[in-house]
Amino acid sequence: MSFVxxxxxxxxxxxxxxxxxxxETCRGIVNSMIHRDExxxxxxxxxxxxxxxxxxxxxxEMDSILEYISEINSFTADxxxxxxxxxxxxxxxxxxxxxxxxxxxxxIMKEMPSTDGQYLKVKKIL
Amino acid sequence: xxxxxxxxxxxxxxxxxxxxxxxxELTGAFLKNAKEKNDKLNAFLEIFxxxxxxxxxxxxxxxxxxxxxLLGIPIALKDNLLVQGRKVSSASKILENYTxxxxxxxxxxxxxxxAVFLGRTNMDEFAMGTSTENSAFxxxxxxxxxxxxxxxxxxxxxxxxAAKMAMCALGSDTGGSVRQPAALCGVVGIKPTYGxxxxxxxxxxxxxxxxxxxxAKTVDDAEILFETIRGWDKMDSTTIPNERERIEKKDxxxxxxxxxxxxTGIDPDALVEFENALTKLKNEGHxxxxxxxxxxxxSLATYYIICPAEVSTNMARFDGVRYGFHKDGxxxxxxxxxxxxxxxxxxxxxxxxxxxxxxxSGYYDAFYNKAxxxxxxxxxxxxxVFKKVDAIATPTTTSPAxxxxxxxxxxxxxxxxxxxxxxxxxxxxPAISVPFGTVVRDGVTLPLGFQLMAPDLxxxxxxxxxxxxxxxxxxxxxxxxxxx
Numbered sequence: 171m172s173f174v175x176x177x178x179x180x181x182x183x184x185x186x187x188x189x190x191x192x193x194e195t196c197r198g199i200v201n202s203m204i205h206r207d208e209x210x211x212x213x214x215x216x217x218x219x220x221x222x223x224x225x226x227x228x229x230x231e232m233d234s235i236l237e238y239i240s241e242i243n244s245f246t247a248d249x250x251x252x253x254x255x256x257x258x259x260x261x262x263x264x265x266x267x268x269x270x271x272x273x274x275x276x277x278i279m280k281e282m283p284s285t286d287g288q289y290l291k292v293k294k295i296l
Numbered sequence: 297x298x299x300x301x302x303x304x305x306x307x308x309x310x311x312x313x314x315x316x317x318x319x320x321e322l323t324g325a326f327l328k329n330a331k332e333k334n335d336k337l338n339a340f341l342e343i344f345x346x347x348x349x350x351x352x353x354x355x356x357x358x359x360x361x362x363x364x365x366l367l368g369i370p371i372a373l374k375d376n377l378l379v380q381g382r383k384v385s386s387a388s389k390i391l392e393n394y395t396x397x398x399x400x401x402x403x404x405x406x407x408x409x410x411a412v413f414l415g416r417t418n419m420d421e422f423a424m425g426t427s428t429e430n431s432a433f434x435x436x437x438x439x440x441x442x443x444x445x446x447x448x449x450x451x452x453x454x455x456x457x458a459a460k461m462a463m464c465a466l467g468s469d470t471g472g473s474v475r476q477p478a479a480l481c482g483v484v485g486i487k488p489t490y491g492x493x494x495x496x497x498x499x500x501x502x503x504x505x506x507x508x509x510x511x512a513k514t515v516d517d518a519e520i521l522f523e524t525i526r527g528w529d530k531m532d533s534t535t536i537p538n539e540r541e542r543i544e545k546k547d548x549x550x551x552x553x554x555x556x557x558x559x560t561g562i563d564p565d566a567l568v569e570f571e572n573a574l575t576k577l578k579n580e581g582h583x584x585x586x587x588x589x590x591x592x593x594x595s596l597a598t599y600y601i602i603c604p605a606e607v608s609t610n611m612a613r614f615d616g617v618r619y620g621f622h623k624d625g626x627x628x629x630x631x632x633x634x635x636x637x638x639x640x641x642x643x644x645x646x647x648x649x650x651x652x653x654x655x656x657s658g659y660y661d662a663f664y665n666k667a668x669x670x671x672x673x674x675x676x677x678x679x680x681v682f683k684k685v686d687a688i689a690t691p692t693t694t695s696p697a698x699x700x701x702x703x704x705x706x707x708x709x710x711x712x713x714x715x716x717x718x719x720x721x722x723x724x725x726p727a728i729s730v731p732f733g734t735v736v737r738d739g740v741t742l743p744l745g746f747q748l749m750a751p752d753l754x755x756x757x758x759x760x761x762x763x764x765x766x767x768x769x770x771x772x773x774x775x776x777x778x779x780x
Contacts, residue, residue: 204653208653209649212649212652212653212656213649215652215656216608216636216648216649216652217615217629217632217633217636218633218636218637218640218645218648218649219625219630219633219634219636219637219638220637220645228645228646228649231646231707231708232646232649232650232653234707234708235600235646235650235707235708235711236650236653238597238600238708238711239597239600239601239654239663240597240662241594241597242594242597242598242601242663242666242667242670243662243666245591245594245597245666245670245673246666246669246670246673261533263530274397274398277380277395277397278397278619280395281394281395281397281618281619281620282617282618282619283616283617283619283620283621283622284622290617290618292617292628293627293628293631294627294628295628
């Protein structure tokens with residue numbers, strides 16, 4: 171679904187937004203929500219190797235998803251941007267040792283890709 | 297000789313306790329089905345090799361006079377639940393050879409009761425998907441029509457129950473992952489209240505949305521499994537204290553239908569069956585009224601902001617250093633990039649990127665913050681409606697099972713599959729999908745699901761109404777009776 175049709179379909183629900191995006195689209199300002207370079211940058215931030223060949227498809231897919239989820243702005247448009255109070259409360263319990271010494275060590279170390287004796291082996295950090 | 301795979305849990309319990317059958321016989325029958333059908337359906341990623349030994353242990357306990365609802369009952373487990381010493385992969389390459397180091401709380405409870413674990417079922421990688429096509433180990437197929445998807449992400453669990461490869465199964469529901477595959481496979485699926493079942497030992501996807509649910513042939517069976525796994529857990533600080541009151545059973549219920557939400561996108565034949573279900577509820581003495589929930593249509597957009605945001609943080613633990621798949625890069629940072637890039641499948645990477653986007657400083661207010669506000673508003677609106685009604689009814693899905701590959705190139709189309717199911721996760725309320733009605737597509741009769749959502753801790757309402765709709769009978773898909 172193109173950007174224009176998408177917002178036209180929603181004209182009844184969000185007339186102002188539709189007009190705004192239609193105008194912007196016609197001016198060629200809002201063509202897409204996300205660009206190839208931004209996807210590349212996101213992949214870097216998320217420590218995710220992404221092939222260059224994959225970037226175009228990913229950009230296209232993310233663009234259509236972002237377009238869809240942008241609907242949220244029309245819903246919450248008149249709400250002030252206040253930080254919401256957290257829904258959850260703290261649950262406290264005694265700070266006590268619940269397992270025997272080395273109870274899990276062997277099991278956990280068995281899952282490590284690279285070990286040296288009792289140590290997890292990693293590449294040089296500094 | 298009766299076919300023991302058609303028994304309900306209650307019936308099997310009676311026969312086991314009366315020594316009419318043994319758990320070895322019961323388990324053996326399901327195991328045989330599982331082994332025979334798995335090549336075709338790919339419901340199980342692994343069928344455990346000690347299944348019959350577990351059944352023998354259960355028989356010993358039964359012989360000693362022990363009796364628990366699930367003692368000796370063969371159960372399938374979604375591949376994101378940890379069982380100490382067994383492999384668990386979340387259907388991901390990044391955990392292909394990972395062995396769990398401890399038991400999930402739900403597993404611990406099942407072990408105490410003496411349930412028999414048949415194997416771990418296929419799913420969308422890390423539970424991200426609605427078709428089980430995102431598994432790193434191949435799609436699961438719908439037993440009613442193997443060219444179609446079983447739904448997802450608990451597709452393997454739904455198929456295991458529908459194809460009589462397991463008596464019941466555990467799944468997890470973050471946005472519909474128990475209810476949608478239950479609907480598409482013709483079985484019952486319950487997503488309990490958030491926090492009513494412990495998440496300790498369930499691999500996290502969206503931590504504020506995830507809950508362990510049960511899939512079974514009948515509402516009764518799903519209820520038995522839920523009652524076994526539920527309860528407060530000191531290992532999960534989000535579990536609800538046991539003393540909090542649950543909603544009690546009533547004789548008649550008021551059911552609300554959000555008509556404005558059901559206007560577009562639903563298969564017309566499916567809508568007819570939905571109306572039939574409402575008529576049945578009315579005929580049984582319940583009241584059906586129209587309700588207005590204009591905010592409900594924003595649930596999906598809200599969900600696909602909150603969920604990827606939580607995914608991107610939860611998936612950060614997979615670094616190829618401490619456990620799981622490791623791929624060497626040029627330096628330490630590149631090790632992370634390579635391990636994660638090659639270890640995660642397409643959908644997982646897509647959601648990590650989306651989550652990183654909506655949480656990034658420039659877009660946080662426009663997306664994540666707005667979604668959190670929307671979540672509060674939707675919850676407020678729905679609870680306003682719950683003052684007037686006991687449950688809210690919608691179809692579980694917009695249409696019956698679609699073809700494998702039909703939507704796999706269009707992630708947004710797959711997201712839209714969740715339109716009716718995500719609200720319950722956004723709000724945290726319980727919801728059930730029961731099979732009701734069928735439609736014929738390409739000469740095959742496909743099941744449909746009817747969804748009911750109740751206020752927090754209202755599972756009893758859902759089970760009671762679910763039983764009204766299904767009668768106590770087993771579902772058609774399981775009986776295999778109605779093929780035309």
